[in-house]
Amino acid sequence: MLSKSIEKLANEFNKLPGIGKKSALRLAFHILEMDNEDVIKFTKIMLDVKENVKRCSICGNISEEENCVICENEERDNETICVVEDVRDVIAMEKSGMYKGHYHVLHGKISPLNGVEASDLNIDSLIERINKSNIKEVILALNPDLEGEMTSLYLSKILKENDVQVTKIASGIPMGGNIEYADMATIISAIENRKKF
């Protein structure tokens, strides 16, 4: 290779999700061509994230304070908790503007193949929250894949002991999507979950 430094940087980029060897090299060269101050700024912002961003002590969402902006917002419906896998799911749900309750972020899903058990997830604090507060409904919003479904099933079982209604978001053909191109499992779910007009 022409430069060990470039090669090392390309290797680092290559470790990031969704970045292949060629893109990694392209990014390394882009860094080389950037202004010095911009690269310094970039690295500083990267370290700031590690320094400043924590998990909300209530819901597990990201936060720069002890509790996140959603948990601290008193105008939100405090009788509903939406359970998601990941912080990015919170962001997606918030963008929709449809949901006004609180969240609980599991930070993963049950996945025996990857050695992730229920005890590895942020579940205990969910039960504690439900026991302590006035929660009436828990909406399970996990990704509708095998592991997500398994996790939903697990949660629905352990939440049965509590006095809350457990619901699950609908899965089916996405809006603007195409039945022709939908996979079998999606079509089955869409038919099973059909509703009266």
Next chain:
Amino acid sequence: MLSKSIEKLANEFNKLPGIGKKSALRLAFHILEMDNEDVIKFTKIMLDVKENVKRCSICGNISEEENCVICENEERDNETICVVEDVRDVIAMEKSGMYKGHYHVLHGKISPLNGVEASDLNIDSLIERINKSNIKEVILALNPDLEGEMTSLYLSKILKENDVQVTKIASGIPMGGNIEYADMATIISAIENRKKF
């Protein structure tokens, strides 16, 4: 947004080539989930690139020394120079193992729309090299798009005054490629440049 630090980092990633808003956010979250030491190492390597990597004083290739490993290699054919747009082209040519001569990196191509003129490119030092040394052939290996062709034409004209043979790499249907899916310009070039069996 949930965290200003994450938002800032996603913005930085979004500035990199080929990284859209969603990927940028995904990368920012990946950094958040990485081990502290790994992030520090990543930023250090990024700064090292800016610190250590320079342009070779002879050919414009990247180098961590005054001259690059290719210019310093006395076993290479020093009668041939291959002119490329970019350092990544040098890497691709070297991977092929086909070419044993030297290189000259222009760092761009003539592009009136982007305000890049011949004088912005690493051309003067190419002429100087040809005048000073024993170069017999200059191979133009620019990308065969409009701007690359324009640059090749320009170089072939100014190199006419020198006592060197100027050649251009072939363009045509890529090996393993499909004539059916080739664009018009490629097919035209492939027919024009046909050779006897």
